[in-house]
Amino acid sequence: MAVYTQIGAEDMAALVAEFDVGELVSAKGIAEGVSNSNWLLDTTGRDGKGARFILTMYEFRIELEDLPYFLSLLDHLAGRGCAVPRTIHDRAGALYRMRGDKALALIEFLPGVSVSEPTPAQARAVGTALAQMHLASADFAGSRENGMGLAEWQRLFDACGAEGLARIDPDLAGLVAEHMPRIAAQWPADLPRSVIHADLFPDNVLMLGDKVTGLIDFYFACNDIMAYDVAVTHAAWCFDGSGRSFDPAVSAALLEGYESVRPLLPEERAALPLLAQGAAMRFTSSRAYDWLNTPADALVVRKDPMAFARRLQFYAANPAIFDTNAFA
């Protein structure tokens, strides 16, 4: 939630001139992005009628070697009709440019807002868009391992330590000890895979009314189990912020939307309760680590790990919510 780097107007105009997008008209630093800086740019456009872009400067975390995967994935998906922003190549055809030791990419701006209280109709649209993305990625050449898989959750919990977890909540260490080994032991090995978004929270979906206008922020995208992406999206959309209240209508609509494009196999459906517990565990682990390791003066709001620990408990106690026609 910050702009870490200042770029003067003169430098910004020179940067924009490296792309065939017209001249710079406006540049506003926007309060989005935890590990990068973002600007909303207006230019005169190639046709003089104006155009808008997001300029992203990659500050931390994302390894430069992964950038071509993320940026060419956007091109690939946009080319197959998915609602994702295109990467604007520079005049030399490059996907990104370097400024000192930092990378800069120019991304198409898409209209839409991120809903905070999704309706079933909106969840249905998101499920549909997620399935379309999975299918459209079938012939994407890139490949990237999931850096936020089970081994990483364990590593993050270990780094927190029992004492650290206890500082977050007295029950958290016990919850991890109870569920983590079981989830790891039962994790499915042979479910269908594709490129997955792996972080499709409402914040990362632009909508106009009930229509998805853009899936954004693909910086956790990787090749992994499709049904796990469904589970992540489920955990992200079907609860209130605290994780205390589950919305069965949103849940049913999300799954219906997904299956309207790509019906789940029986073995995927059967794995959803476990995959959802895994999804909840994944965000519990990263939030717990960030909670303990975010300096008090950071420009980032810490997110409550227990909001996902509660989802974990809910999923463990209520596997039947994923039964076919559970709420039909």
Added chain:
Amino acid sequence: MAVYTQIGAEDMAALVAEFDVGELVSAKGIAEGVSNSNWLLDTTGRDGKGARFILTMYEFRIELEDLPYFLSLLDHLAGRGCAVPRTIHDRAGALYRMRGDKALALIEFLPGVSVSEPTPAQARAVGTALAQMHLASADFAGSRENGMGLAEWQRLFDACGAEGLARIDPDLAGLVAEHMPRIAAQWPADLPRSVIHADLFPDNVLMLGDKVTGLIDFYFACNDIMAYDVAVTHAAWCFDGSGRSFDPAVSAALLEGYESVRPLLPEERAALPLLAQGAAMRFTSSRAYDWLNTPADALVVRKDPMAFARRLQFYAANPAIFDTNAFA
């Protein structure tokens, strides 16, 4: 440099519906504003062709009673052809709306970027725009005292204390003691007055090339000495960020631009050296106070008070830079 308050998409759409500007299409929190939160909004527009606005939520500092002055001033100046953004009135005609105990105003979006290394041509354009603003405000009915006048500088220095000033720089307390009484004693009482911007830094001017497209951020505007506003703008534009390097060509162009619209009276010209020392003292005082009173975890970057203490020393040592035709 932050968005202090989150407004969900649903609430934002409902808010926009209170204005006759079409439907919400996009909302991005922007990293501007120290004492308020700002969003860049896109709507379908009244004509369906799209429109853009800045939505500002007033979080701190600005007293609600002053908002009508600031917001109606924008209307007044825009109506007289000044490059300032209009205030968009709501459907009931109100200049702002309340949301809980906070006020929200919708302001016209203007294109342009803020230069970081002004050229003489740009400084000339800014001087011209400043004089136009002064003249255009002649028949503005509102009136507001300068809350950042001499008494306030003294109050801020007193609040810092000698020990606080010494923590900033060993020479600062001596500098204040040397210059502050003299400036106060010699401060002119009868120079021409108007509405003044009082904070016209490059950050608060939008430009396209050498053209001013918008003067913005009028939240220090007040009724005070016109030549003092020239002095503030001079201190803001004619030095590098550290205050160590003065640019005589930018200085000459700024004054020429101003005088191309409103020639300074001989007594205004004669007062400029002292007014410029006052302008430098004003920003030294507020920066010193903020330096000592900004919590380490604040979302605001502290600005060096010494950058203006150096300007103060420069102005005190070089009154001749304001002589007519000093650089002609």
